[in-house]
Amino acid sequence: MSTIAEKIAYMVGEKGGRAFYVGGFVRDKILGIDNKDVDMEVHGIKPEELLDILTEVGEPLSYGRSFGIYSLRGHDIDVAMPRRERAIGKGHRDFEVLVDPFIGTEAAARRRDFTINAIMEDVLTGELVDHFGGMQDLKKGIIRHIDTETFVEDPLRVFRAAQFASRFGFSVADETMELCRGMDLSSLSRERVEDELKKALLKGKNPSIFFEVLRRAGGLDAWFPELKALIGLEQDPKFHPEGDVWTHTMEVLDRAAAYRSVAEKPYAFMLLALTHDFGKALTTEKINGRIHSYDHEIKGLTLIEEFLRRITNEKDVISYVLNMVPLHMKPNVAAASKSAVKVTNRMFDRAEAPVDLIYFAMSDKPVMSGDNPFTGDPDFLFERYKIYKETLAKPYVTGRDLVEAGLEPGEYFAEVLAYAHKLRLAGIEKEDALKQTLAYARKKK
DSSP, X not given: OOSHHHHHHHHHHHTTOEEEEOTHHHHHHHHTOOOOOEEEEEESSOHHHHHHHHHHHSOEEOTTGGGTEEEETTSOEEEEOOEEEEXXXXXXXXEEEEEOTTSOHHHHHHTSSBGGGOOEEETTTOOEEOSSOHHHHHHHTEEOBSOHHHXXXXXXXXXXXXXXXXXXXXXXOHHHHHHHHTOOOTTSOHHHHHHHHHHHHHHOSSTHHHHHHHHHTTOSTTTOHHHHTTTTOOOOTTTOXXXXXXXXXXXXXXXXXXXXXXXXXXXXXXXXXHHTTTTHHHHOEEETTEEEOTTHHHHTHHHHHHHXXXXXXXXXHHHHHHHXXXXXXXXXXXXXXXXXXXXXXHHHHHOSSHHHHHHHHHHSOOOOOTTOOOOOOHHXXXXXXXXXXXXXXXXXXXXXXXXXXXXXXXXXXXXXXXXXXXXXXXXXXXXXXXXXXXXXXXXXX
16 A cells, blocks of 8 residues: 555455544645644554554554554554543543544544534545535635534633634634633643644734634633733824734734744744733823833833743743844834944844844834834845844954953953953954953953
């Protein structure tokens, strides 16, 4: 047989069973989306028979065996047996699972969340088994739950509905949205919420749809209260004719999606787009008839850090966002005022990911309105970044240079090196920079 899946299906058939592709693999195949993670479901044979087959074709991994789930080492394939599930708690993992290879395709498919994920395809014949109208919903672009009673047992499905809507540009059925509104999301684990958030931010055609669905479902309170605070928060229409801070953030998020594939840290970059204006909830005020949010990029850092630690434990992601938010307005301001090279050098030097900062500026570019000068100039910024890299490539004053010049290391040494670095960013040649640094050091002694 041509694939490992077909080999398994053929051997299952010899024992009187039947093997299907299931879940997202079938959905994505129908939508024309590449998905290398193969999910199979085997019906009509006993678990021990399936294990014998998997052992014959490869090296089965034992994780999930209690749930009738197997994988093969070296292959992107999961092989499951049909199972019944019953909620025994409020959490995503609080389910009693019973493997039952003989329950039939309809009962097996009923446990899935949405109709578009319940389509089955016979591995050998290609026949589609669609008990719940998934094909029609795929054609219409609708995310619809399967079973009203079991759907509400797993609150993670609210986030799944939102991320599927974001990824595929689908709408959520009214009856499904109504169920989502009544579900408590607070019991979910951070890991599961972040997993759905990541998919929306990194795969969504329009990541904003994820948050719009959560907003309609009343699902922002438990995990995204800082984002909810932006709804209805006014901005100066001169710079933001698009409306409130929520609307602006959603537009920036969707524009940022165009650059995530070239960003140094795509996930962190998208979180920067999501959180960059959280501080406006703390700083927005009206002065002499004009709306201002002075220092929001600094005063919002506490809010942003609280949010990030709620949804992720990735320290590098948290560090990136907290570093980049205070800088997020500087590129467009620098471009508008044609700032000096030393100013843009310092800006790039402070950024954890300088090129990402430019991509973000392109995402956050203000809309032209009246005499608004801050329309963005990526060519200027990329040219200045090139100059910054050329500056760093030139010889510069090091600690060894200072010691060789007779300077003794001490408490002030770090401050002296910092001064030498400023001269480097200002484009001062090494010889002159060394003289100036030594003079500065003598004053500090």
